Each structure stands twice: as C-alpha cells, then as structure tokens.
C-alpha cells in the first residue's frame with residue numbers, strides 16, 4: 059500500500075463514521091439537510107476526498123475509488139432512511155400526542171363598537187342619577203321633530219336641503235329631541251330619560267359629517283328643577299366620563315326648545331387645555347347642546363309651565379368617541395373595517 063492511498067482510505071473510513079453519526083443524530087429536517095451539505099454536498103467532505111483520488115498511485119487508485127463510492131452510497135441510504143423516520147415522527151405527532159408546549163390559537167372574538175361603548179357608558183352614568191334609557195322612532199312627523207319643540211317649519215333646519223322628507227310631514231328625524239315630546243306626552247312628571255338613537259341629515263359623508271349619526275338626548279322635568287341642579291348633573295357626568303381633572307364650561311347659545319341655552323365644553327382631552335389640532339387650539343371641546351326646557355315646549359305637549367321646570371341636552375357619541383380615541387375621520391366609524399374595529403375590542 060502506498061502512502062497517499064493508505065491515508066485516503068483511512069480518511070474515507072473516518073468520514074463514513076462521522077457522516078453516519080451526524081445523519082442519525084439529526085432531529086429535524088433542517089439538521090438533516092445541514093448534514094447532507096457537510097458530507098455529500100458539492101463542496102462537502104466526500105467531494106473533497108474524491109477530488110484527491112487523481113493523485114493516488116495508479117495501482118491502488120481503483121480500490122480507493124470503489125471505497126469512496128461505497129461511502130457515498132452508505133451515506134445516501136442513511137440520509138433517505140433518516141428522512142423517512144423524521145417524516146413519520148412528525149405525522150405521528152400531528153395525529154398522535156398533542157404538543158402541549160405549543161401556544162393555543164386565539165379564537166377570533168368580536169367587540170363592542172367604540173360608539174356603542176360611549177353610548178352605554180353615558181347611559182350608565184345617567185342611570186345612577188335616576189335617568190331611564192328609552193327609545194323613539196327614527197321615522198318621525200314634522201310635528202314632533204320641529205313644531206312641538208318650538209322650531210317653526212320655516213326654520214332652516216326644517217328645509218328640504220337639510221332634512222330627509224319621506225312625505226309632506228313625515229321625515230327621518232334630524233335629532234333625538236322629538237323623543238322629549240313623545241315621553242312627556244305619555245308620562246306625567248317627574249321625568250328623567252336618556253335617549254340614544256340615530257338621527258339623519260342631508261349631509262354628505264366627510265371627515266366630520268355623516269348623513270346618519272348617533273345622538274343621545276337627555277331630559278329631566280320635575281317641580282323645582284333649577285339651573286344649579288342642571289349644571290351639577292352635567293358636571294357630575296363630565297367628571298365621571300372624562301375624569302375628575304377635566305374642567306367644563308357653559309357657553310351661552312340658542313336652541314328654540316331651551317331658554318336659556320348653553321353649549322357645554324370640556325377641557326381638551328388631548329392637550330389638557332394648552333391648545334392642539336383636536337381642539338382647534340382653543341383648549342376646549344364642545345360635547346353637547348343643552349338648556350332649561352322652554353315653557354313653549356311644555357305648553358305644546360300639555361305640561362303646566364307654571365308648575366314644572368326642567369333641563370335637556372343632546373350630544374353626539376360618535377364625535378365623543380373620535381375625541382376619546384384620536385380618530386381623525388368620522389367615516390372610519392361606519393366602514394366596518396375589522397382591522398380598525400378590533401383595536402377597540
């Protein structure tokens with residue numbers, strides 16, 4: 059035996075031993091592939107040794123060549139056997155024992171829409187103040203929507219440009235305020251109600267308008283209700299809904315069905331009053347229209363205006379949800395896009 063041939067045969071034995079051990083030890087398809095590349099790959103160890111056969115003395119060259127081929131076959135067979143074993147093992151694990159260490163698949167769960175959540179929270183706070191949650195019809199007559207509320211039919215709000223008319227005096231309600239009149243017509247004071255529901259106006263969809271939108275109406279009527287009770291109820295609500303550190307202010311305003319009327323602003327929840335794009339740099343965000351019920355409304359529905367007083371308010375929970383979550387475009391509330399909605403679930 060010549061020197062080069064002998065050393066090559068020795069190295070082939072060694073390579074066969076290492077290669078078979080590595081293949082049998084491979085616990086995954088990836089590990090097996092790595093072993094294949096190391097020993098049988100184009101630049102692997104066997105290819106390297108085979109490349110040296112040319113320099114073996116001619117008389118022993120065939121023997122070394124045969125041995126190299128035998129090692130190659132042995133490694134290839136071991137590789138195939140191990141691949142089959144791994145595949146069988148994986149299949150067994152799938153329909154056999156469960157892998158208890160795998161994290162479970164989270165089932166898809168729905169959630170309450172952010173506007174619905176605002177509505178529920180508002181109604182819950184007023185429930186603690188003795189208010190009952192009621193509903194009224196979305197298809198309404200001009201009498202309940204306008205006339206009973208002291209809004210003359212030639213008021214711009216009653217215009218066909220702003221209101222969806224279904225018939226000469228049947229409309230889609232433009233606010234939830236007509237439910238005030240419906241409740242008072244059928245109930246004697248004391249009355250305390252909150253009325254969530256949809257209202258409709260002839261606006262196109264844009265970042266801050268929708269032709270159908272949620273409102274919440276509130277109404278309290280009793281003997282002896284004064285502006286102080288009105289203001290403390292609203293302040294209590296603001297503190298609970300927006301947080302104790304949120305201030306509120308009443309700004310004089312006008313609504314035909316309240317006198318005096320006020321718009322209620324709260325400290326901007328984003329900048330806390332210093333001024334930012336959300337509050338248009340005023341530090342305040344308007345959350346509702348309100349006021350003491352105008353005696354003309356009591357007269358229209360048949361309450362004695364000398365005996366009863368009360369307050370009313372109306373707010374837009376869609377807008378409040380936008381402020382609360384920093385939602386830049388009202389249309390997102392209507393798209394039903396699950397990728398947007400699941401953030402609030």
Ligand code: DAH
Nearest residue numbers: 233235347348349370371372
């Ligand atoms: N109905 C009014 C609107 O849609 C909101 C409103 C203002 C309701 C004052 C009230 C109120 O009850 O007192 O703009």
